[in-house]
Amino acid sequence: MIERARFAPSPTGPLHIGGVRTALFNYLIAKKSGGKFILRIEDTDSKRTVAGAEDHIKDSLKWLGLNIDEGPIKQSERKVLYKKQVEKLLRRGLAYYAFDTSAELERARKESNGEFKYNHETRRKMINSFTVSEEEARSRIKRNGYVIRMVVPEKETILVNDEIRGSLSFNSREIEDKVIMKSDGMPTYHFANVVDDHDMKITSVVRGEEWLSSLPSHVTLYNYFGWSPPKFYHLPLILKSTGQGKLSKRDAEEQGHPIFAVQWEESKGFKESGYTPEGILNYLALLGWKGKGDDEKYSLNDLVKKFDSKDINKSGARFDIKKAVWINHLHLRDFSSKKILSLCGQANTLLEKNYSSDVCEEIIDLIKERLNTLFDVEKEVLVFVGQPKNYDKEVIEKITRNTIYNVLNFCKLNEELISEPTLLKESLMSFGSEKQISFGNIMKTLRLCMVGSLSGPDLFKIIDIIGPEETLHRIDSLINKI
Numbered sequence: 001m002i003e004r005a006r007f008a009p010s011p012t013g014p015l016h017i018g019g020v021r022t023a024l025f026n027y028l029i030a031k032k033s034g035g036k037f038i039l040r041i042e043d044t045d046s047k048r049t050v051a052g053a054e055d056h057i058k059d060s061l062k063w064l065g066l067n068i069d070e071g072p073i074k075q076s077e078r079k080v081l082y083k084k085q086v087e088k089l090l091r092r093g094l095a096y097y098a099f100d101t102s103a104e105l106e107r108a109r110k111e112s113n114g115e116f117k118y119n120h121e122t123r124r125k126m127i128n129s130f131t132v133s134e135e136e137a138r139s140r141i142k143r144n145g146y147v148i149r150m151v152v153p154e155k156e157t158i159l160v161n162d163e164i165r166g167s168l169s170f171n172s173r174e175i176e177d178k179v180i181m182k183s184d185g186m187p188t189y190h191f192a193n194v195v196d197d198h199d200m201k202i203t204s205v206v207r208g209e210e211w212l213s214s215l216p217s218h219v220t221l222y223n224y225f226g227w228s229p230p231k232f233y234h235l236p237l238i239l240k241s242t243g244q245g246k247l248s249k250r251d252a253e254e255q256g257h258p259i260f261a262v263q264w265e266e267s268k269g270f271k272e273s274g275y276t277p278e279g280i281l282n283y284l285a286l287l288g289w290k291g292k293g294d295d296e297k298y299s300l301n302d303l304v305k306k307f308d309s310k311d312i313n314k315s316g317a318r319f320d321i322k323k324a325v326w327i328n329h330l331h332l333r334d335f336s337s338k339k340i341l342s343l344c345g346q347a348n349t350l351l352e353k354n355y356s357s358d359v360c361e362e363i364i365d366l367i368k369e370r371l372n373t374l375f376d377v378e379k380e381v382l383v384f385v386g387q388p389k390n391y392d393k394e395v396i397e398k399i400t401r402n403t404i405y406n407v408l409n410f411c412k413l414n415e416e417l418i419s420e421p422t423l424l425k426e427s428l429m430s431f432g433s434e435k436q437i438s439f440g441n442i443m444k445t446l447r448l449c450m451v452g453s454l455s456g457p458d459l460f461k462i463i464d465i466i467g468p469e470e471t472l473h474r475i476d477s478l479i480n481k482i
């Protein structure tokens with residue numbers, strides 16, 4: 001079946017990583033079938049709409065490469081459609097006007113110790129088109145003091161099916177006569193959602209688990225209209241890394257990682273923190289889904305091929321930033337050096353000042369294995385563009401100053417070998433056995449001298465790239481400092 005899946009965020013705030021995961025699963029379900037990925041902006045609640053949120057949603061999808069095939073379709077521009085549909089329900093007695101003020105609703109809530117539900121029982125005691133005269137109803141409607149509620153049947157079992165959780169049954173007593181339209185003519189989420197999914201010929205509704213409890217109301221509306229419902233997928237929650245509950249912005253801040261794909265106000269996104277869209281999408285796919293084999297690295301195309309909605313989990317997925325970093329690393333490691341250079345302007349400029357483009361690429365090839373985020377590029381290329389700023393004191397103590405001096409002095413005396421790293425290595429080995437200096441300490445000395453610590457890429461490749469003059473310069477510097 002060729003699927004039409006929609007991502008339907010409300011622009012009530014920035015798009016966080018949970019929303020991105022929903023977008024991704026919609027995308028995968030659509031694309032797997034050769035279908036369409038559609039963006040619908042659910043902006044019917046103008047009071048909660050946040051300026052810039054819609055752009056943030058679009059910018060996030062764009063950076064991630066989740067290209068939309070249709071849309072954005074904005075619900076605020078479709079009032080006529082909702083009005084037409086709500087009138088059908090009103091005519092058939094499946095929806096009604098309710099006139100209760102907020103104070104009246106509040107009183108009802110208090111009287112029932114917070115248990116109040118607007119339903120077949122209570123609606124008889126409230127102020128609505130069932131309880132007031134036709135004339136009074138007309139005049140209240142004219143004054144705009146109303147909402148429209150859907151009728152929920154009194155005693156019925158509502159059966160719904162979720163592709164992840166199977167079939168579920170709800171007792172209609174548990175369900176409220178939800179408000180479906182407000183007096184400004186704007187539908188609520190529940191109504192607009194159902195009308196649009198039908199109108200837009202949506203075949204798969206993929207959304208967060210928190211919407212599962214609304215499903216019986218939605219299914220009731222489908223039944224009232226005589227429309228066949230789409231397939232529903234309620235995705236498992238994304239849990240915070242430790243403890244109970246959903247991952248929130250606060251948890252992310254506490255753990256020191258982003259929560260948005262791209263920057264929102266002061267909060268840097270994964271983009272601005274050096275992550276790649278490939279890594280983020282791959283990691284998010286694993287939050288709630290697992291492929292058949294042991295593979296963990298997937299490109300978006302691989303995901304489209306391998307994704308099977310049957311493998312989506314029911315249980316919550318714990319967010320683990322270390323794993324996200326690891327997956328990002330797997331992607332960076334496989335990027336071409338050209339691509340990495342194009343993604344990190346600063347490091348690229350540094351390298352270009354010193355080396356030809358071929359050598360720049362060679363350097364990136366050497367450090368790729370060491371990259372977790374794009375920020376690491378700048379750190380890793382420093383060794384190729386300047387002397388170490390500091391030397392690790394602990395390492396100096398361990399090797400001993402005397403040994404360091406002897407090794408460096410030997411190199412200085414044999415400076416013609418520096419341009420021949422293999423020969424240099426061999427003669428250092430014989431020098432070591434003659435002077436009883438372990439080869440380990442010789443290598444550590446040279447690394448300390450070139451890098452300032454014991455980390456960094458292949459030592460002899462560093463020497464080869466920075467060249468004999470710079471190598472000697474670094475040897476002199478360390479000799480002078482110990």
Ligand code: GLU
Binds near residue numbers: 007010042207208211
């Ligand atoms: N507007 C809802 C949200 O913000 C969409 C839920 C759905 O996909 O039906 O999550």
